[in-house]
Amino acid sequence: MSEYPNTQLLIAGDWCDGSGNREMPVHNPASGMEIGRVALAEPADLDRALAAADQGFRVWRATSPLTRAKVMRRAADLLRERAEAIARVITLEQGKPIAQSRIEVAVAADTIDWFADEGRRAYGQIIPPRLPGVIQMTMKLPIGPVAAFTPWNFPVTQSVRKIAIALGAGCSMVVKAPEETPASPAALVTAFVDAGLPAGVLNLIYGVPAQISDYLIKSPIIRKISFTGSVEVGKHLASLAGQQMKRCTMELGGHAPVIVTADADIEKAAQTMVMHKFRNAGQVCVSPTRFMIEEAAYDQFTDRFVEISSGLRIGAGIEEDTQLGPLSNSRRLDAIDELIADAVAQGATLRCGGRRVGNEGWFFAPTVLSEVPLSARIMNEEPFGPVAILNRFTSLDDAITEANRLPFGLAAYGWTGSDQAAYRMGAEVETGMMSINHLGLALPETPFGGVKNSGYGSEGGSEAMEAYLDTRFVTRTFA
Ligand code: NAD
Numbered sequence: 134m135s136e137y138p139n140t141q142l143l144i145a146g147d148w149c150d151g152s153g154n155r156e157m158p159v160h161n162p163a164s165g166m167e168i169g170r171v172a173l174a175e176p177a178d179l180d181r182a183l184a185a186a187d188q189g190f191r192v193w194r195a196t197s198p199l200t201r202a203k204v205m206r207r208a209a210d211l212l213r214e215r216a217e218a219i220a221r222v223i224t225l226e227q228g229k230p231i232a233q234s235r236i237e238v239a240v241a242a243d244t245i246d247w248f249a250d251e252g253r254r255a256y257g258q259i260i261p262p263r264l265p266g267v268i269q270m271t272m273k274l275p276i277g278p279v280a281a282f283t284p285w286n287f288p289v290t291q292s293v294r295k296i297a298i299a300l301g302a303g304c305s306m307v308v309k310a311p312e313e314t315p316a317s318p319a320a321l322v323t324a325f326v327d328a329g330l331p332a333g334v335l336n337l338i339y340g341v342p343a344q345i346s347d348y349l350i351k352s353p354i355i356r357k358i359s360f361t362g363s364v365e366v367g368k369h370l371a372s373l374a375g376q377q378m379k380r381c382t383m384e385l386g387g388h389a390p391v392i393v394t395a396d397a398d399i400e401k402a403a404q405t406m407v408m409h410k411f412r413n414a415g416q417v418c419v420s421p422t423r424f425m426i427e428e429a430a431y432d433q434f435t436d437r438f439v440e441i442s443s444g445l446r447i448g449a450g451i452e453e454d455t456q457l458g459p460l461s462n463s464r465r466l467d468a469i470d471e472l473i474a475d476a477v478a479q480g481a482t483l484r485c486g487g488r489r490v491g492n493e494g495w496f497f498a499p500t501v502l503s504e505v506p507l508s509a510r511i512m513n514e515e516p517f518g519p520v521a522i523l524n525r526f527t528s529l530d531d532a533i534t535e536a537n538r539l540p541f542g543l544a545a546y547g548w549t550g551s552d553q554a555a556y557r558m559g560a561e562v563e564t565g566m567m568s569i570n571h572l573g574l575a576l577p578e579t580p581f582g583g584v585k586n587s588g589y590g591s592e593g594g595s596e597a598m599e600a601y602l603d604t605r606f607v608t609r610t611f612a
Pocket of ligand 1: 282283284285286311312342343344346347361362363364366369370384385386417418464515516517
C-alpha cells in the first residue's frame, strides 16, 4: 500500500465520498506526479455537514470544559504517536523538508494542549453592583458552529489554529481544508475522532472553495467564520460574513519588513534570516521579505546572506538533508518567475538564484534581489516564494517609513545593537507581530495576527479564544 492515502469527507462521524462522486487528483510537488485523490462535496453534502455541526454543537457545548480538554489532549497525544507518518504525508503532498513537517506536527500537538486548557480558563466576571443584594455577572459561551477555511502552506498547523481554538471554546465546526494538500489535515481530524470527539462536532470537507464558502457563510447555522489565505479572498469572505452579521477571524497576507542596523550582530542576523526566509520555500505569511539594511553594514550583510542562500541544499523534501524543497504548486512557480523578471527589468540586481531548478517538480532556486526600486511589483505584492529583497537605508526614520508604506501589517523583524532602535521598531512599525534579535513568533501561547490588510483577530494566545465566545451578562437579585 502507498504511504500516501486518498482522502474522503468526514460528515457526522462517517468518512464518505461526495454524493456526486467527484474527486480531484493530488500531486507531489517534488515530482509533479499524481499521488492520490480527494473527494469533493456537493451542496447536499454541505447540508448534511451543517446539520451535523448543528447537532454536534448541542452535544459539545453541553460537555464540560474539563471533559473537552481531556478529549483534546488525547488527540494531541495521538498526533505525537503518529508524528512520523503524518510528517511524511505533509511532505509528500506539500513539498517542505521532512524536518519542517515534523516540527509542524509537534507544534500542532502543543497548540491543541494549550487551547484545551484555555477552554477551562474561559472565565466570566462578577461586576460590583450599585445596589445591595444584586449580583451582576458575565458568562463566556461558545458562539456556535464555525466555518473554517484553511490553506495549503501549513496544512496541519493552519487547520489546528482554527480547530483547537473552536473546540476548546465549545464550538462545533465545518472545516474546508485545502484540496491540494488534503491528507494531512484529514490525519489531524482523525486524531480527534480516535480520541473520542463526538460525531458531528468536527466535520471535514473539500470542494470548490468559492462555492463552499458562499454556501456555508450564508447558512443560518454557521455563527463564526475563520479564514487564512490571500487578502483578496479574505476581503470577499469578510464582506459575505458582514452581510450575515457574522464574526470573522482573518489571517491574510503579509510583506514582512526586516530592519537591520549597522550595530546589529550581522553574522547572526544573516544566518537566522536566511533559514527563516527559505523555510517552506518562502510560502509563509510571516516570511521576511523586504530587508532594509543600514548603509554601513549593507555589503557585509548582503554578501553573507547571498553566500549562505546559495549554499542551501535543494531537493525533494522527503530526503533528510534537504534544506529547500519545491514550491507547492505550479501557480507559485509562474508567479515567482514573473515577479523576478519585472524587478530585474526595472533595475534590480539579481544576486543569486532567479531560476527554476530542473524540469521535474516545482523547484525554484533561493533568490536574492538587491537595489530593488519601489515601483517593482515585488516591492508591493507578497511574493510567497523563495525570494529576498535586500535594500539599504541611511536613517532609521526612513526605514520605519518604508516598513509602514504597504497596506500589510502581519510580521516584522528587527536586528539591532541599540535599545533605542529596538524600542522604536517595537513602537512605530505598524505590524501585528515584531520579533527583535531572535525568532520568537507563532507560539501557541502568544498572539498571532495582523493589522491593516493582513486581517484581524488572533490565532494564538489568550486573545484567540475570545473571538469564539459570546459574552452574556446576567444580573439577578434575591427575591
Ligand atoms: P488563492 O487566493 O486562490 O487561495 C488561497 C487560499 O484560499 C487557498 O487555500 C484556497 O483554497 C482558498 N480560497 C480561494 N478562494 C476561496 C473562496 N472563495 N472561499 C474560500 N476559500 C478560498 O491563491 P493561491 O494560489 O492558493 O495562493 C496565492 C496567495 O494566497 C499567496 O500568494 C498568498 O498571498 C496567499 N496565501 C496566504 C496564506 C497565509 O498563510 N496567509 C496561505 C496560502 C495562500
